[in-house]
Amino acid sequence: MTKKKLSSKTHKNKKSKLHRKTGKAPGTVTYMGKREGAASRVTIINYNSSDYEVHKADSVEAAIKHQKPAMLQWVDVVGISDEKFVENLGTHYGLGALVLEDAVNTQQRPKIDEYENYIFGVFQMLYISDDNELVAEHVALALVKNGVLVFQELEDDVFEGVRERIKNKAGRIRNRNSDYLFFALLDAIVDNYFVVLEHLNTRIEALEEEVYENPRQEVAHKIQELKKDVLKVRRWIFPVKELLSRLIDSESELINKDTKMFLRDALDHSIEINESLQIYREMSMSLMEMYMSNMSNKMNEVMKVLTIMASIFIPLTFIAGVYGMNFDNIPELHWEYGYFIVWGIMIMIFIIMAIYFKRKNWL
Amino acid sequence: MTKKKLSSKTHKNKKSKLHRKTGKAPGTVTYMGKREGAASRVTIINYNSSDYEVHKADSVEAAIKHQKPAMLQWVDVVGISDEKFVENLGTHYGLGALVLEDAVNTQQRPKIDEYENYIFGVFQMLYISDDNELVAEHVALALVKNGVLVFQELEDDVFEGVRERIKNKAGRIRNRNSDYLFFALLDAIVDNYFVVLEHLNTRIEALEEEVYENPRQEVAHKIQELKKDVLKVRRWIFPVKELLSRLIDSESELINKDTKMFLRDALDHSIEINESLQIYREMSMSLMEMYMSNMSNKMNEVMKVLTIMASIFIPLTFIAGVYGMNFDNIPELHWEYGYFIVWGIMIMIFIIMAIYFKRKNWL
Amino acid sequence: MTKKKLSSKTHKNKKSKLHRKTGKAPGTVTYMGKREGAASRVTIINYNSSDYEVHKADSVEAAIKHQKPAMLQWVDVVGISDEKFVENLGTHYGLGALVLEDAVNTQQRPKIDEYENYIFGVFQMLYISDDNELVAEHVALALVKNGVLVFQELEDDVFEGVRERIKNKAGRIRNRNSDYLFFALLDAIVDNYFVVLEHLNTRIEALEEEVYENPRQEVAHKIQELKKDVLKVRRWIFPVKELLSRLIDSESELINKDTKMFLRDALDHSIEINESLQIYREMSMSLMEMYMSNMSNKMNEVMKVLTIMASIFIPLTFIAGVYGMNFDNIPELHWEYGYFIVWGIMIMIFIIMAIYFKRKNWL
Amino acid sequence: MTKKKLSSKTHKNKKSKLHRKTGKAPGTVTYMGKREGAASRVTIINYNSSDYEVHKADSVEAAIKHQKPAMLQWVDVVGISDEKFVENLGTHYGLGALVLEDAVNTQQRPKIDEYENYIFGVFQMLYISDDNELVAEHVALALVKNGVLVFQELEDDVFEGVRERIKNKAGRIRNRNSDYLFFALLDAIVDNYFVVLEHLNTRIEALEEEVYENPRQEVAHKIQELKKDVLKVRRWIFPVKELLSRLIDSESELINKDTKMFLRDALDHSIEINESLQIYREMSMSLMEMYMSNMSNKMNEVMKVLTIMASIFIPLTFIAGVYGMNFDNIPELHWEYGYFIVWGIMIMIFIIMAIYFKRKNWL
Amino acid sequence: MTKKKLSSKTHKNKKSKLHRKTGKAPGTVTYMGKREGAASRVTIINYNSSDYEVHKADSVEAAIKHQKPAMLQWVDVVGISDEKFVENLGTHYGLGALVLEDAVNTQQRPKIDEYENYIFGVFQMLYISDDNELVAEHVALALVKNGVLVFQELEDDVFEGVRERIKNKAGRIRNRNSDYLFFALLDAIVDNYFVVLEHLNTRIEALEEEVYENPRQEVAHKIQELKKDVLKVRRWIFPVKELLSRLIDSESELINKDTKMFLRDALDHSIEINESLQIYREMSMSLMEMYMSNMSNKMNEVMKVLTIMASIFIPLTFIAGVYGMNFDNIPELHWEYGYFIVWGIMIMIFIIMAIYFKRKNWL
Ligand SMILES: [Mg+2]
Ligand SMILES: [Mg+2]
Ligand SMILES: [Mg+2]
Ligand SMILES: [Mg+2]
Ligand SMILES: [Mg+2]
Ligand SMILES: [Mg+2]
Ligand SMILES: [Mg+2]
Ligand SMILES: [Mg+2]
Ligand SMILES: [Mg+2]
Ligand SMILES: [Mg+2]
Ligand SMILES: [Mg+2]
Ligand SMILES: [Mg+2]
Ligand SMILES: [Mg+2]
Ligand SMILES: [Mg+2]
Ligand SMILES: [Mg+2]
Numbered sequence A, B, C, D, E: 001m002t003k004k005k006l007s008s009k010t011h012k013n014k015k016s017k018l019h020r021k022t023g024k025a026p027g028t029v030t031y032m033g034k035r036e037g038a039a040s041r042v043t044i045i046n047y048n049s050s051d052y053e054v055h056k057a058d059s060v061e062a063a064i065k066h067q068k069p070a071m072l073q074w075v076d077v078v079g080i081s082d083e084k085f086v087e088n089l090g091t092h093y094g095l096g097a098l099v100l101e102d103a104v105n106t107q108q109r110p111k112i113d114e115y116e117n118y119i120f121g122v123f124q125m126l127y128i129s130d131d132n133e134l135v136a137e138h139v140a141l142a143l144v145k146n147g148v149l150v151f152q153e154l155e156d157d158v159f160e161g162v163r164e165r166i167k168n169k170a171g172r173i174r175n176r177n178s179d180y181l182f183f184a185l186l187d188a189i190v191d192n193y194f195v196v197l198e199h200l201n202t203r204i205e206a207l208e209e210e211v212y213e214n215p216r217q218e219v220a221h222k223i224q225e226l227k228k229d230v231l232k233v234r235r236w237i238f239p240v241k242e243l244l245s246r247l248i249d250s251e252s253e254l255i256n257k258d259t260k261m262f263l264r265d266a267l268d269h270s271i272e273i274n275e276s277l278q279i280y281r282e283m284s285m286s287l288m289e290m291y292m293s294n295m296s297n298k299m300n301e302v303m304k305v306l307t308i309m310a311s312i313f314i315p316l317t318f319i320a321g322v323y324g325m326n327f328d329n330i331p332e333l334h335w336e337y338g339y340f341i342v343w344g345i346m347i348m349i350f351i352i353m354a355i356y357f358k359r360k361n362w363l
């Protein structure tokens, strides 16, 4: 499996990956992910306002021959560990070496770079896998004159809605240019970030309950895991608003003015998502504080039990000890009701102590 | 009820709501609130310096026919779950699809966007409901050439003062343009944010007292709730000052220069509110610290009681134990006043210990 | 009394005050302070380089008739709860409705606004009252062509030095324009902020001592009060440096170039004061940390006493218990020196334990 | 050894070093490192697209005579404690006194300065030494018209990959100008910063495990060491992104436009590294929090053991004490099954207490 | 003594000093330091590339007559409590009243102000006194056309190196203009800030050791003192980088272009110093955390000792108590080896408990 699960221990793998590039010349296309050896497959969707066709291809040559001048083309490459495949296909569409290096670099932070003939972006897609887990998948998008290239690691993605709309002529997409397709894909990515919000929210709420009801050590552990995940997710999502905002201000001829209005809407959402992440961050920090305060409470309770038990019985035991002494001359021992009087005294002490602790609200 | 109460557990609902939009084309008008199925009703106030009329309408057509060229028009739509209604009415007044999407999106963060023919804003109205609870209600305002459109979820709002002033020809409102009406509504929203300040202040003061007098676990819980509410409210109110400030710098022809002077006054207030929120935030963090310090104090007190009781009686019990031993040859046991001497010694030890703890300020 | 004392519980009053404005039209002059019903009195100082006269007036008409074309005029209004009075006087000098609203709004945050014919500022004066308490008093200043208007709540103020200098022809003030008078008043306000620094510094030092010598719960309470006061004072003083700096950059014809040099000096001071406040803020946060650490120390000490007492006597009591058992056959009991041997053992254990705790530095 | 190991106690040495410059005129070339007395050796690589030659030299004169007009020259000086050597060589290539001062100042923070005829930069190289330790080594780079000068302290460096590429005609390097060589060296330095990330990541993961499994005092100590190292490393790496970004915006004629594209790629990486460092910083702070929470947990556990033991046996001991009293008249003592009844009662108490603690989840 | 020692309780004096200015006209030259009544003495160094002379003067007149048109002049005033002296001398060199006020105001924060004919700066010199203590001394510098004026409180300063270089014709100083002298003095001040770094570093290291080895309450106290000193020192040093940077951007004719290159070098250092201070600040905060964590550790250890002692002996004491009961019918008491069996049982319990605690790692 090449999906990155949040909260999984991916660090060990990361190490060796980081080394893969050290010492190489810049522009060397080097796959950094975990799904090596898998073949790349291409799905090509050609469309314009009237026509629509879908093609599959297993080689660069097969893919290239489906290009049609009068149609927009969405080239969707699944599987990017075959570095040659990506390099050849990308070069055919005019992408530079540094760009193709980033397209397969699954460690690349989110970015959008404008070039003379294309616009290139790298993001993390976040979605729920079939076995109900949050997945982060590296995706690279390139907007060229007559279409969009997508490089992704896995079959699954967040673009199903876009495919439906193209197929069903829903919305504006069939009547617009490649820049609108590019936007629609970006929008799908951003819209799916709400999935992380939900995921984090669910975890926070569950932990909140656990903190109050059963603050064991595992809870603290989970809170720290949550904090780390919020940090990681923030790192993927945080740059997006800046990138969109720069794209909106861009003067590239590849992007039409009215597509920018839609981009502004996506920007809106990415700002909102970042604000929510910020709040989740503060909430997860509060969780830890709450955990510590509940720990203190529990300790207090433990100590109260000890103090009450000890404080009540220690004086009583002392009295019993006194009348257990073996002095020849202890007058009380010979009183007829000495024993009962001592019991009375002990019961009185018990009651007085109980009242004292009651008053202190410890009982 | 569709009112959002602060501090209520609205997260579960939010989840499903966030999903409502995922996969849809941008510009699809989708109601995101909780009051689905309720009909939209429109109240239209037409006025100029001499005339004033109020109309009610249940359909878009009925609403539209009350439009009069020589009068300013305040179109107040209550109930926005009927997406078609909002879309039709909005389109009649020239509002775009993305704008109408935001008008009914109760999750939209505060915003003001300028367009060529209108200015559109989304806010959260905060007010006290009839059953004395703080309510947050989504509201969207659109300033068009000859009037203002308001989209709100519920009958209640914060605009009663503005309606009175229009009706009673109070202040400047009847002699001014639609931009002044737009400002007056904004001003009413901002003025009512002071209500949150009061609400938060009351809670902080109550918690401060509880922290000192009875720092139980529930208090820590309430402090965390307070912190979360301050975070949420800040998120609604924080953007407002930036928005107003941009509106003041706007070059839109829809806003007159002297209305900007009034906007500056509202900006003033929104800055003040944000500063107060910042202070409340720091105060609520201090509350938690105070709670923890009071917990420590209490623990200290518990430990002192235990230590005093144990330290006094343990040596005494030891002495009693010694003279409870059964050695054949324990001379003291046969002294005539042995028992009384031992009592004397024990009382002395008691007194010495008491003085020791007194000196340590533990008693 | 209408003076605001720092640290007093003014929140309850504030609530009702905030509501006074909600729903009113902007520009409605509404007094927000606590000294309602007191009459306004005006003191007018007319001066130029050669002449000097002081007048008192109880009505707007009486005040106005003392205006003289060839002299600068300092109009000092004490008592601003009479909203009509302030409105009439202000309107005579050309001040607008929004400005006069702020002049009597004791809740207004510090501000300086420039208008075509005047410059208007609101501040908090901070000074020591006759009964030796720190007082915060709302003051509004308006620089007009031929003079300065001052609106203050109470008789006391920080301007005595300026009055002396005018009267005694000290310094430059008699030879300069109204902008220099405006500056001199501002400067007096800023100079008096050092009073707060002293006040806070004294409290911090006293608390520092208390934290080390007697860290009771009240100390934590006082530290929190201190933190709140630093927050509040910062809110009053923080905006001043920004305001002065904007005034220095202003292009208003009301302010001469060489007065700006003096304003720069006042700006210098306000920056310094803010830096000190920032340090006091960090110091008050450190105080709480120190308090917590001292609490921990005390707890540690308490626990050590308990542990030492218990650890020494529990084994001894056990030994005594053993020889208090009633078995028929306990050989040691019949040894001639059994009792004394046991005492020896017990004393040895005592000494060993004492050495052990000494080595651990617990004694 | 002159290598700086992270986490080593280098402060004592630093002191005396800082003093070496105080009082000297600026521009006095003063070596600040620890490897005094070692001779400087120069390795010269001359290359162009067709030719390639390597020379070694021990004196400035020997080094200079290898300069060839038609070839690019990489002058690599190892050992910079011989101040005269560096000064003479640098002056030959036109470097100024202040620049040469920085070249040998091992305390210099990262910087890139542009001059008319050259660009000069100082960095910290980070790499793993042969004995598997992270090493930080001061390096200075100067880009001149026909080559690059490198001043480093030690034989080891991070440039082996660049040397290979030059030698093997790999990548573009042999066909480009001196600015590309300068970039390639910068890129090698930045690429190797990922080594620190790995190093820190390994330590964080090890500490995470230790915190959960064995939170001894040493762990807290190690966490603090980690935090300090993150701070130090951040200080070396943080400026790099700003420096690269300024270099990209530079208008120096020494840097070609297409080299800037490569610099942008290095900038990308340096941003990523900084973000990771930020996350490591927050993670190391979380570690300490986690440590404290685990300490609290452990304390809680300790207290529970004590409380359970004491609470169960103290009442039982009391009962035993009661029937150890020597009153003449204690009826129970003479019951036939008195002893067994008391045992029964004690066992019952034991069971009740056990159930009580079980219910409280303390067992 | 008028030296300010770091960490001394200077606040009480500061109070009265702050009051000295309140109410005075701006520009009133008022000495704010502690060395009142001391005479001012002037040392004049005249020099150019060929000549060099030193003069001492006790009066303003004596000082003035040493001015020579063809030479640069360094006028060094020691002792600034004689306000008239400073005012007369300063006025002779064309300094304004506000500037002279700042020259003797020992409370002035660091600043550099440019005027038409001079540049004026105030700083804190930091150096080690003869009795080995860190001293902070107020110093004011004025760069005029043909020289530099220095106003300092005490004989000692950080300029000895500059005097030597002038006297010995070392470096460039004798061949340059007054701006280079001004720079050289600034540079000497900045270079000496490294002294504070050392001082703070030494304290941090000492405290680190104390925290681990002997975390007594005094250590927490010292950590807080350290934090306060870092705050204070930062306040003196922090503005310097901003000031230097503005000076470099200045367009004043008093500063030559190549002197700016040297200023840039000083700027470099001041940035470095600020970064170090920032790290020291975080390290001192970590120290407190470490102290708290060590306190917790110690507490844990104390509790473990108590728990082990109590848990082992309480059950044993209970058993002894049982066989100390006086029931007529306790069969075990009459067994021949009853006593020895009980001892066996008690030893077994002891061993089991010891193993239990060993396993828990408490022993
Ligand atoms: Mg994780
Ligand atoms: Mg590389
Ligand atoms: Mg990369
Ligand atoms: Mg995929
Ligand atoms: Mg939208
Ligand atoms: Mg969207
Ligand atoms: Mg809540
Ligand atoms: Mg969408
Ligand atoms: Mg939206
Ligand atoms: Mg409503
Ligand atoms: Mg106002
Ligand atoms: Mg308002
Ligand atoms: Mg905290
Ligand atoms: Mg209003
Ligand atoms: Mg107001």
Ligand SMILES: [Mg+2]
Pocket: C137, C152, C153, C154, C155, C156, C157
């Ligand atoms: Mg007053």
Ligand SMILES: [Mg+2]
Pocket: C265, C268, E098, E101, E102
């Ligand atoms: Mg000044």
Ligand SMILES: [Mg+2]
Pocket: C187, C190, C191, C265, C266, C269, E026
């Ligand atoms: Mg002043």
Ligand SMILES: [Mg+2]
Pocket: none
């Ligand atoms: Mg803290």
Ligand SMILES: [Mg+2]
Pocket: D021, D022, D023, D024, D025, D026, E187, E188, E191
């Ligand atoms: Mg120097």
Ligand SMILES: [Mg+2]
Pocket: D102, D105, D107, D108, E268, E269
């Ligand atoms: Mg340096």
Ligand SMILES: [Mg+2]
Pocket: D137, D152, D153, D154, D155, D156, D157
């Ligand atoms: Mg090396």
Ligand SMILES: [Mg+2]
Pocket: A098, A101, A102, D265, D268
């Ligand atoms: Mg790249």
Ligand SMILES: [Mg+2]
Pocket: A026, D187, D190, D191, D265, D266, D269
């Ligand atoms: Mg690279």
Ligand SMILES: [Mg+2]
Pocket: D289
């Ligand atoms: Mg913390």
Ligand SMILES: [Mg+2]
Pocket: E006, E007, E008, E225, E228, E229
């Ligand atoms: Mg101090």
Ligand SMILES: [Mg+2]
Pocket: C187, C188, C191, E021, E022, E023, E024, E025, E026
């Ligand atoms: Mg003054």
Ligand SMILES: [Mg+2]
Pocket: C268, C269, E102, E105, E107, E108
């Ligand atoms: Mg000053």
Ligand SMILES: [Mg+2]
Pocket: E137, E152, E153, E154, E155, E156, E157
């Ligand atoms: Mg001196």
Ligand SMILES: [Mg+2]
Pocket: D026, E187, E190, E191, E265, E266, E269
């Ligand atoms: Mg220097």
Ligand SMILES: [Mg+2]
Pocket: D098, D101, D102, E265, E268
């Ligand atoms: Mg330098």
